[in-house]
Amino acid sequence: MKEINAWAAIALIVLTSTTGDVLLSYSMKRVGDVGELWRRRGILAVVGRALTTPTFALGLMAMAVAFYSLLYGLSWGNLSLVAPASASLTFVANAVAARIFLRERVGRRRWIAALLVAGGVVLMAI
Amino acid sequence: MTFRKYLVLAGITVCSTVGDSLLARGMKELGAVSLHNLSGLLLAVLNPWVTAGILLLLAFFSCYMSALSWADLTYVLPATSLAYVLVALIGHFRLHEEISPTRWLGIALIASGVGFVAGGPSFTPRHERHNSQDVAREGVPSEVKP
Numbered sequence: 001m002k003e004i005n006a007w008a009a010i011a012l013i014v015l016t017s018t019t020g021d022v023l024l025s026y027s028m029k030r031v032g033d034v035g036e037l038w039r040r041r042g043i044l045a046v047v048g049r050a051l052t053t054p055t056f057a058l059g060l061m062a063m064a065v066a067f068y069s070l071l072y073g074l075s076w077g078n079l080s081l082v083a084p085a086s087a088s089l090t091f092v093a094n095a096v097a098a099r100i101f102l103r104e105r106v107g108r109r110r111w112i113a114a115l116l117v118a119g120g121v122v123l124m125a126i
Numbered sequence: 127m128t129f130r131k132y133l134v135l136a137g138i139t140v141c142s143t144v145g146d147s148l149l150a151r152g153m154k155e156l157g158a159v160s161l162h163n164l165s166g167l168l169l170a171v172l173n174p175w176v177t178a179g180i181l182l183l184l185a186f187f188s189c190y191m192s193a194l195s196w197a198d199l200t201y202v203l204p205a206t207s208l209a210y211v212l213v214a215l216i217g218h219f220r221l222h223e224e225i226s227p228t229r230w231l232g233i234a235l236i237a238s239g240v241g242f243v244a245g246g247p248s249f250t251p252r253h254e255r256h257n258s259q260d261v262a263r264e265g266v267p268s269e270v271k272p
Contacts, residue, residue, distance in 0.1 A: 021199060028194040035130070035192065050191065067183075070146075071167055071176075074153045078223045083146050083213045088236050091203050098199045106200055109242060113204065116239030123232030 002076055009073030013086040017066035018093040022101050023059030029102075030055075088117045131196065135206055137189035143212040145182030150221060152176035204240050211237050 031037070031049050038046050050056050073082040092114045098104040152175030170176050193202045214233050217223040225233075 021203075024191065025194045025199040028191055031195055034195040063187075068167055071149065071153060071170055074150050075156065078217065081229075083150075083217070084211075084233070084236065087209070087213075088239075094203055095200055102199060104198050104200050110200060110204075113239040113242040116242060117236050120232040120235030120237075120239065123228050123235060 006073055006077030006082055009069050009076065010082060010086045010089065012069040013066050013073060014089045014093055016062045016069060017086070017090050018097050020059045020062030020066055021090070021094050022097045023055045023062060025098070025102060027053045027056035027059055084120075088120060092118050131193070134189045134192050135202070138186055138193060138202070138206040139209045139212070141182045141186035141189060142206075143209045143216060145179045145186055146209075146213050147216040147220060148175050148179035148182060150217065152179060154221070211240075 027050065028034070030053055031046070034046050037049065070082070070086065073086065076082075095106050095110055095114045099106045152173040153170065155175065156170055156173060171180065190202070190206075193206075211233050214225060214229075218225045
């Protein structure tokens with residue numbers, strides 16, 4: 001029962017944080033280089049511009065769900081299982097999602113790395 | 127990539143690692159949250175360890191958003207994913223969680239995957255592109271072919 005709950009939390013974390021990562025990455029690309037914007041217009045301009053990007057709010061909501069799933073998962077499983085498992089599965093899911101939705105070019109090097117990480121996650125679950 | 131940008135990436139790694147382990151410590155104090163008592167999750171933020179963890183995760187989030195504004199998602203994630211290994215090591219040494227040999231091997235595999243991505247010529251500086259809206263829509267090659 002404990003294991004099932006931990007893995008259900010992990011699955012939920014992967015789904016929601018991938019959604020969040022893609023939405024936030026998309027939003028921040030629209031906002032533009034934060035460091036540069038900060039120098040030119042100040043920190044308030046950065047915050048204002050991010051908050052007025054609609055996809056940013058959606059991404060935040062997805063991240064909030066992911067965060068509470070993490071709290072839930074951590075209360076059931078070990079930190080050294082839940083945190084790396086969800087984070088690295090998210091890494092793989094993000095590579096796929098970034099390629100499809102953000103149209104980032106994910107080269108062979110990145111796919112091999114994704115498989116290595118996925119293998120590592122399986123080993124950690126044994 | 128400037129020195130300040132590497133600092134931002136380091137901030138992502140350290141803040142998320144320490145933040146996660148503070149959260150774990152707080153959640154261990156509270157004990158397992160059951161599905162029938164989900165309000166326990168909302169009250170969890172009152173625990174000082176959880177509060178400290180949340181503050182660090184806020185710092186992590188600021189650094190992360192900054193990085194995403196000038197780098198690919200598929201660059202930022204691997205470049206900062208040393209955090210996964212750090213989190214396991216902190217779990218082992220500070221929280222005294224068991225790490226079996228197979229789990230150590232898993233950590234090594236994840237770390238090598240991370241190195242594989244981060245070590246490659248896989249970054250096209252986005253900060254040269256001011257018309258960021260078009261960047262998001264069209265997508266640009268995020269990797270220089272070896």
